[in-house]
Amino acid sequence: MTTVMVARAVARAPAACLRPIPYFTRPRSNCVSHTIFRPWLPTVPLARSPGRSFRPPTLSVGQPSSGYRYASSSPARTVPDKILKLLPVSLKSEPGNQTTNIRQLFALAKPEKRSLLTAFxxxxxxxxxxxxxxxTFGKLIDFFSHGTRPDIIPDSVTPVTAAAAILAxxxxxxxxxxxxxxxxxSAAARIIARLRxxxxxxxxxxxxxxxxxTAGPGDVVSRLNADAYIVGDSLTGNLSDGVRAVVTASIGLSLMFYISPTLTALMLAIVPPVSLGAFAYGRYLKRLSNRTQEGLGEMSKVANEALSAARTVQAFTAAPREQDRFAAKVDLVQSLAIKEARASAAFxxxxxxxxxxxxxxLLGYGGSLVSRGQISVGDLTSLLMYTAYVGGSxxxxxxxxxxxxxxxxASERVFSLWQREPMVRSLGSRTFVVQKDHGDIRFDNISFAYPSRPGAEILRGFSMAIRGKGDSVAIVGKSGSGKSSIQSLLFRFYDPDSGCITVNGHDIQQFSVDSWRSAIGIVPQDPVLFTGTISENIAYGCPTATQSEIEEAARLANCDFIWEMPEKFQTKIGRDSLSGGQRQRVxxxxxxxKKPALLCLDEATSALDALSELRVNEAIERILQSHETSTLxxxxxxxxxxxxxxxxxxxDGxxxxxxxxxxLVGNPESRFRQLMASQLDAL
Known part of the structure; x- marks a missing residue:
């Protein structure tokens, strides 16, 4: 039994290295004499690259990761302070080989040091x-069967007192x-909470x-739920079991050698050959486990896509196709599980x-030793019990x-997210102050292609200016011409491949991303409302706003419907609780x-009925007439x-x-007039 357990332990021991997550780089911007190299969107997890040793992406303080480097200037802190406070110190240094990864995994338990030491x-x-x-049982057996009292049993011990002592x-x-x-x-719950x-x-x-x-919401949610739980469980319950197993096995083997070195050596003699087979099995099992984890990730992604688009799936009666897609992923995981089951059964x-x-x-040879008087029946019984205990350990x-x-x-997936540097980074640390820094916003010779489609350039030498406070510019073009991409660049959801966007003469990349975005307001085509009250949704970008400020913003936006509701601004709503026009006005x-320096309206009326469009346009007109903000x-x-x-x-970009x-309307040759011909003819 003990040999079996030793073999199983060796079989499941960590292999030589983990599956690598390669980082590839490509140039993305050379604006203002800075060259940025950004990762070519690695999908986690990736398959093993033959011939490449594992080197995880870097999580560092004061030094960017190897997947994202600055060619000049002093690098900024790569991980926000709020996240750093949640991480052990050893996780803020560069990881190396698997031993380092194990150390980092155990470092997550450091804040629970007192609880864990007490538990140990x-x-x-x-x-x-x-x-x-x-x-004790072996000595008692010898005592009660032969009447020979061992030294460890006092003279006053009777069967009743022995049973009472054992019970105590x-x-x-x-x-x-x-x-x-x-x-x-309790420690596990706290570790998992910090991880999440x-x-x-x-x-x-x-x-x-x-x-x-690249990753998608499904993959991120999987890391929050499953991966964080596995990591936390490994550091507490499983760590406790591991320590208990080591302690129990060590004590048990020591006592077995004390009772009979010969029988113990006989038991351990078969361990080496069995362990070799177990090692080969363990490597095979690890490969299967990696493929299974990847399959589960793909399965989660497919399910998330379909369920989040349930209306579209049902509207196009695509449920059977989605079921087939999901079933294919499930079948892959099932086939891997069957392979693992067969290998496990054989081993x-x-x-x-x-x-x-x-x-x-052991029974045969031990019995012969008992018959020759070399060991007692109680010793053989103790030895067999220790064999079972050590085997269990x-x-x-x-x-x-x-x-x-x-x-x-699991920690590899979690750490890779912690360590990943966003492609959009600030080249400076200036805080954008609306009163001081607001001015002309200029797009200077911008070229841009989405990283996922590098060959399809959206903007080519695009230049435009929004001339200070009160200016309003409408961008018109065919679908796919890059209109919404311009707003994405303004919000720094992406950075241009070449060219610069400046405000008041300063490259917007010199400002911290958060301070710049805080100065911009956006009304998207399909606004997202969060579960909560109407008041909380309006104050989403300005949580410190007073109720009077919230109500004033609602009046400016023609949100008169709010006052008609029984609970007014305290009405509970969700993502789809309001109509399209009401969501747009909220x-x-x-x-x-937010009192933004720039307000971006992205197809704010494209999906509205005539009455809702009128109410939204009245709100837009009120904003434009106030000349308090620039508008795109x-x-x-x-x-x-x-x-x-x-x-x-x-x-064409x-x-x-x-x-x-x-x-433009007065010019018969105007491209604008041609694009708007159907609407102009309807007037």
Whole structure:
């Protein structure tokens, strides 16, 4: 039995290296004499690259990761302070090989040092009680069967007092074990909570390309839920089991050698050959486990995509196709599980047979030693009990190594998110102050292609200006011409491949990303409302706003429907609780409450009925007439476009025409007039 457990422990021990997550780089911007190299969007997890050793991406303080480097200037802190506070110190240094990864994994438990040390003390107590039982039972058997009193049994001991003493020892061991479980599980809950908070914070700081295209929400949620739980469980419950297994096995083997070195050596003789087979099995099992984890990730992604687009799936009666897509991923995971089951059956069947043969040999040879008087019946009984105890301990140890492997794999996914640097980075640390820094916003010879489609350039030499406070510009063009991409660049969801965007003469990359975005308000085509009250949704970008400020923003945005509701601003809403026009007006109020330097309207009326469009346009007109903010309008509706001070026509990624509404409409050769012909003819 012991040999079987040793073999299983070796089989599940960590292999030589983990699956690599390669980082590739390519140039993305050379604006203002800075050259940025950004990762070519690695998908986690990636398959093993033949011939490449594992080197995880870097999580560093004061030094960018190897996947994202500055060619000049002093690098800024790569991880936000709020996230750093959640991480152990050793996790803030560069990881190296697998040993380093294991150290970093254990470093997550450092904040729980006191609880864990207390739990380990209780573990020693319970393990000591447990391991004293076989020796005591053996001595009692000899005493009561032959009347020979061993030295360790006092003269006053009777069967009743012996049973009472053993029961008391069991009670102490049980109490210590209960305390250990409480402490370990409480520590696990706290570790998992910290992991999830830090992982969520890391996810929110990632660039849009990664969140929407590379990893996707399903993968990030999987890291928050499953991976964080596996890591936390590996560091507490499984670590406790591992330590208990080591303590129990060490004590048990020592006492077995004390009782009979010959029988113990016989039992251990078969371990080396079985262990070689176990090592090969362990490597095969690890490869299967990696493929299974990848398959589970793909399965989660497919399910998330379909369920998040349930209306589209049902509207196009695509449920059978989505079921087939999901079933294909499930079948892949199932086939891998069956392969693992077959390999496990072969290995454990063989080692189980070998273990039984060893026990049979111990009984036969041990019986001959008893008959020759070299050991007593009680000693043989103790030895066999210790064999079972040590076997159970080694079984726990194998489970510990197996869980450690899972924890390492899960921590790799969690750490890779923590360590990943967003493609959008600030080249400076200036804070954008609206009163001081607001001025002309200029696009200077911008070229841009989405990282996922590098060959499809969206903007080519695009130049445009928004001339200070009160100016309003409408961008007009065919679908796919790059109108919304301009707003994405303004918000620094992406950075241009070449060229610069400046405000008041300063490159916007010199400002911190958060301070710059805080100065911009946006009303998207399909506004997102969060679960909460209407008041909370309006104040989403300005949580310190007073109720009077919230109501004033709602009035400016024509949100008169709020006052008609029974609970008014305290009405509970969700993502789709309001109509399209109502959501648009709440979004306008949310943007206005920030008192932005620039307001971006992205197809704000394209999906509205005539009455809703009128109410939204009235709100837009009120904003434009106030001259309190610059406005950038992306629209197809003539009723919205005509309100802008200037109109820019965008074709093939560059400006082909610019002028006022009256000028462009009055020119029969105008491209704007041609694009708007159907709407102009309807007037």
């Amino acid at each position: 003390g209780l573990l020693l107590v319970s393990s000591s009680v447990t391991m004293s039982v076989p020796l 020892a069991f009670t102490i061991g049980a109490a210590a074990n209960a305390g250990r479980v409480i402490l370990m599980r 908070k830090a992982t969520y914070a890391s996810a929110l700081r990632q660039d849009i390309e990664y969140l929407e295209r 454990f069947g063989t080692t189980g047979w070998a273990g039984n043969v060893i026990v049979l040999g 080694l079984s726990m140890l194998s489970s510990f190594f197996s869980s450690l492997m899972k924890g390492l794999g 979004a306008i109020a949310r943007a206005l409450l 309008i992306v629209a197809h509706r003539l009723s919205t476009i005509s309100r802008a001070g200037r109109i820019v026509v965008l074709e 560059r400006v082909t025409e610019e002028g006022t509404y009256q000028t």
